[in-house]
Amino acid sequence: MQTNNKPVESLALSDSVLEALAVTKRGVDELLIEAEFAQKLARSEKTGKPLRIKLGLDPTAPDLHLGHTVVLNKMRQLQNLGHNVIFLIGDFTSMIGDPSGRNATRPPLTKEQIEENAKTYFAQASLVLDPSRTEIRYNSEWCDPLGARGMIQLAAKYTVARMLERDDFTKRFKAGTPISVHEFLYPLMQGYDSVALQSDLELGGTDQKFNLLVGRELQKDYGQEPQCILTMPLLEGLDGVEKMSKSKGNYVGITEPGNTMFAKLMSISDTMMWRYYELLSFRSIAEIAQFKKDVEGGRNPRDIKVLFAQEIVTRFHSQKAAEDALADFNNRAKGGIPDDIPEISLSGAPVGIGQLLKQANLCASSSEALRMVEQGGVRIDGETVSDKALKVDAGTFVLQVGKRKFARVTLA
Incomplete structure (x- = not known):
């Protein structure tokens, strides 16, 4: 079935296809090209053959947060529509390092780091996806066998000028910031994943758009029908400003209590x-x-x-x-104490309030603890502490820092 750029409104689509299209488009940033995807859905309905929908994740960190689940949720919705979803772990591309959105070369992970991170990835993703209907693949399956000859042949399919159309590469080039040659391989290898998997649709965050488009172009070069691409917004963190990130502390981890x-x-x-x-x-x-x-x-x-x-x-x-x-x-x-606070035993009474909060793991340092005292954010058994020089005697009491950090401490 040939695809084209007709507007969706001009296509004769069944109600079920239109409904599936609406589900697909919910909350997305872009769906390219919408008319092509609508035709793919129509063909799938007619033939009974599910679409192949791909999501690639590099195991750069072992823990997922709600920001990661934005695209996983979309995969689950498409899974519920009856399509085949492929959870691709980029064990090969992780060794290159994704330069997306970066202003410096990203250090590649070691093989051991990748294997360790990958262990928990799918288990956590399965909290969103239906694992019984999810195909797990590793891109080393087809990237390793390419070898040097295959890499050169693949690299010949894209020019430096086209690579520099990518925003982060352009900015770094203009700023005189080094770009390593191996970084150009990342979008090529991610694109080659789409060829190897013959994907109909690839998902990613808005920062992945260039990489997804490379996959589309490479599929054309290899004589395949080009995949459509769907980009999901990057979820803001709890601060409502920055992208959700564990390093920024504005995240909600999916394995947190x-x-x-x-x-x-x-x-x-x-x-x-x-x-x-x-x-x-x-x-x-x-x-x-x-x-x-x-x-x-x-x-x-x-x-x-x-x-x-x-x-x-x-x-x-x-x-x-x-x-x-x-x-x-x-x-x-109401000022109450949570039921599940940690129980901690310490010694050395009397202990200064700053040191006590640090030892109880409620503050990262004594200086941070004293700042919290100054701001009125420290309580002992519900009473606000205002004296930074306070020495705490032996006993058992509840320490509170801010609204959410508690510990029941027994100090000897």
């Missing part, structure tokens, strides 16, 4: 809540639209945020964990 996840999600702004609903919730578009009307009509947005936080905790833990998290959150809001 339910109480922690719930409290973090309740901290997002009322405005950002709708962004999280759109990209992370499995509720229908109509239901979310009704929530917005309810808030406009006077309903407390906190109620809607609670429903969202419970949905996420239920997904990654259980319904009971979500209910317990809500009870714990309400208890804290």
Whole structure:
């Protein structure tokens, strides 16, 4: 079936294809080319042959957060439509290092680091995807056999000028920042993955658009029907500004305790809540639209945020964990103490408050602890500490830093 650039409205599509297209487009940044993908969906419906939908992830870190699940959620939606999803672990490309969005050469990972990180990747992704309907592949399967001759032949299919169309390469070139030749191989190898897997659709974040387009072009060179590409927005972190990132501390890890996840999600702004609903919730578009009307009509947005936080905790833990998290959150809001705080035994009484908070792992350093005292963010058994010179005597008490950090300390 030949694809073309006709507008979708001009195509004769069944109601089920139009519905599948609407599900696909929910929350996306771009779907290229929409008419081509609509025709792929129509062909799939006619022939009964599922589409091959690819997502590649380099195992650069062992833990996933909600930002990663934006694209995984889309994969699950497509999986629910009956299509085959391929979870591609970039064990080969990780050794190159993805230069996307970077202003310096990214250090490649060692084989040992890649293997260690890959162990937990699929287990965590399976909290979103249906593992029984997910094909797991490693791109070393076809990249290793290429060898030097194959690499040269592949590199001949793309020019330096086309590589420099990529925004981050262009900026680095103009700034005189070094670009290693091996970095040009990354988009080529990612594109070759699409050839090897004969993918119909590839997903990625907005920062991956160039790489996804390379795959599309390489498929044409290899005589394949070009894949469509779907880019998902990069989810802002809890601060509502920066992209969610563990290094920035604005993340919600999908393996974090339910109480922690719930409290973090309740901290997002009322405005950002709708962004999280759109990209992370499995509720229908109509239901979310009704929530917005309810808030406009006077309903407390906190109620809607609670429903969202419970949905996420239920997904990654259980319904009971979500209910317990809500009870714990309400208890804290009233000044109560959570049920699951760590128990710590220390010695050396009396101990200065700054050193005590550091030893209890509530602050990274004594100086940070003293800053928290200055800001009124430290409590002992519910009483605010204002004296930075305070020496704490032996005993058992509850330390609190900020709204979410607690520890029951026995000091001898």
